[in-house]
Amino acid sequence: MLSGTRAAFKRSCTLISQCRHYSLTSEHESLKDNLVKLIDKEINPHCDKWEKDQMFPAHQVFKLLGDNGYLGISKPVEYGGLGLDYSYEIAAAEAFASINCGGVSMAIAVQCDMATPALTKFGSHHVKENFLRPTIAGDYVSCLGVSEVGSGSDVSSIKSRAYVDGNEWVINGGKMWTTNGTQADWMCMLVNTNDNPNPHRSKSLICVPMKTKGVSVHRKIAKMGMHSSDTAEITMENVRVPLDNIIGEEGKGFQQQMNQFQNERIYAAAGALPAMDRAIQETIAYTSQRQAFGKSILDNQYVHYRLAELQTEVECLRALLHQCVEQHMAGEDITPQATMLKLKSGRLVREVTDSCLQFWGGMGYTDDVIISRLWRDTRLMSIGGGADEVMLNVICKYMGIDPDSRR
Numbered sequence: 001m002l003s004g005t006r007a008a009f010k011r012s013c014t015l016i017s018q019c020r021h022y023s024l025t026s027e028h029e030s031l032k033d034n035l036v037k038l039i040d041k042e043i044n045p046h047c048d049k050w051e052k053d054q055m056f057p058a059h060q061v062f063k064l065l066g067d068n069g070y071l072g073i074s075k076p077v078e079y080g081g082l083g084l085d086y087s088y089e090i091a092a093a094e095a096f097a098s099i100n101c102g103g104v105s106m107a108i109a110v111q112c113d114m115a116t117p118a119l120t121k122f123g124s125h126h127v128k129e130n131f132l133r134p135t136i137a138g139d140y141v142s143c144l145g146v147s148e149v150g151s152g153s154d155v156s157s158i159k160s161r162a163y164v165d166g167n168e169w170v171i172n173g174g175k176m177w178t179t180n181g182t183q184a185d186w187m188c189m190l191v192n193t194n195d196n197p198n199p200h201r202s203k204s205l206i207c208v209p210m211k212t213k214g215v216s217v218h219r220k221i222a223k224m225g226m227h228s229s230d231t232a233e234i235t236m237e238n239v240r241v242p243l244d245n246i247i248g249e250e251g252k253g254f255q256q257q258m259n260q261f262q263n264e265r266i267y268a269a270a271g272a273l274p275a276m277d278r279a280i281q282e283t284i285a286y287t288s289q290r291q292a293f294g295k296s297i298l299d300n301q302y303v304h305y306r307l308a309e310l311q312t313e314v315e316c317l318r319a320l321l322h323q324c325v326e327q328h329m330a331g332e333d334i335t336p337q338a339t340m341l342k343l344k345s346g347r348l349v350r351e352v353t354d355s356c357l358q359f360w361g362g363m364g365y366t367d368d369v370i371i372s373r374l375w376r377d378t379r380l381m382s383i384g385g386g387a388d389e390v391m392l393n394v395i396c397k398y399m400g401i402d403p404d405s406r407r
Contacts, residue, residue: 149176340395
């Protein structure tokens with residue numbers, strides 16, 4: 001009886017998750033199914049080793065994904081992409097969440113939706129041909145250079161600078177928390193390019209080949225989670241790149257990066273939702289067979305009520321994701337909605353994984369089970385790409401209730 005009830009619940013959750021604002025088609029399902037099969041065959045068998053090594057072979061994995069078309073799903077056909085709409089990108093993000101270590105799926109997110117949206121939207125043919133095409137193909141590994149020592153979520157305060165010398169940019173500075181940093185072939189780098197006193201108009205995005213003289217990996221950063229993903233501190237000293245490597249107009253980099261952040265926040269939420277679903281389902285499976293005091297852990301009312309509460313919250317968040325995807329595809333400014341989505345995703349995934357881990361007892365505190373990996377990997381959601389507190393500040397500005405708006 002219990003198993004039949006649980007099966008019915010899973011079916012109802014599937015129906016809920018398919019009530020999307022955008023049209024979920026058989027093509028979306030086919031893309032997800034094929035990608036999950038590829039992941040289960042070629043990626044998941046290696047995840048435990050990559051976690052122990054604290055590195056995964058990015059070029060090998062990205063080439064596999066590029067050869068199968070998964071790194072340019074919504075990118076232009078003329079540069080090797082599939083040219084599909086953004087809903088297919090989100091379908092792929094959900095499938096990538098089936099990878100058994102968050103570090104690999106995060107690295108893929110950088111490649112697809114963090115380092116390349118501005119390049120795709122604003123870049124010239126020159127930079128698209130030299131950086132976007134090989135990135136889509138999986139020949140290049142990309143990284144995003146925004147955060148610096150002393151400048152994290154406060155993007156406007158970055159100090160790295162570039163000046164013009166002849167037909168080249170000369171770049172000095174450094175970047176911090178750079179995902180893919182030790183393996184990347186190029187960086188989408190936000191850097192100050194003029195002395196405009198308005199920090200929102202003094203920056204540009206520049207494509208920097210990582211093998212250029214003067215670029216160095218200062219150190220590989222050890223982290224509490226996302227172990228399989230390499231994270232680096234990068235320094236640049238008198239790095240020279242062609243003027244043509246700029247993305248779009250000079251001085252427009254801050255706005256371009258803010259635009260790029262919207263993609264990042266939607267994509268991150270799309271990956272966090274399946275992680276929450278998995279945490280809940282894995283916990284149901286474990287607690288249903290783990291016995292204590294003559295009954296299963298799941299039979300305790302607090303446990304199954306709490307799991308029901310968490311699943312309800314997850315479904316509400318899924319509805320906001322689908323709203324954001326629809327508005328994004330319509331070309332609307334989704335800054336407030338994407339910010340709310342990022343904030344709620346970070347907070348809810350912490351709540352879900354922490355609550356679920358508690359029900360595993362001592363087993364949850366070991367490295368032997370998936371719930372501990374989900375707990376430590378997803379903790380980054382409330383920090384990376386803009387901390388919760390920064391998201392709240394942005395939302396308050398749109399609501400007109402922050403102190404500056406009321407003066």
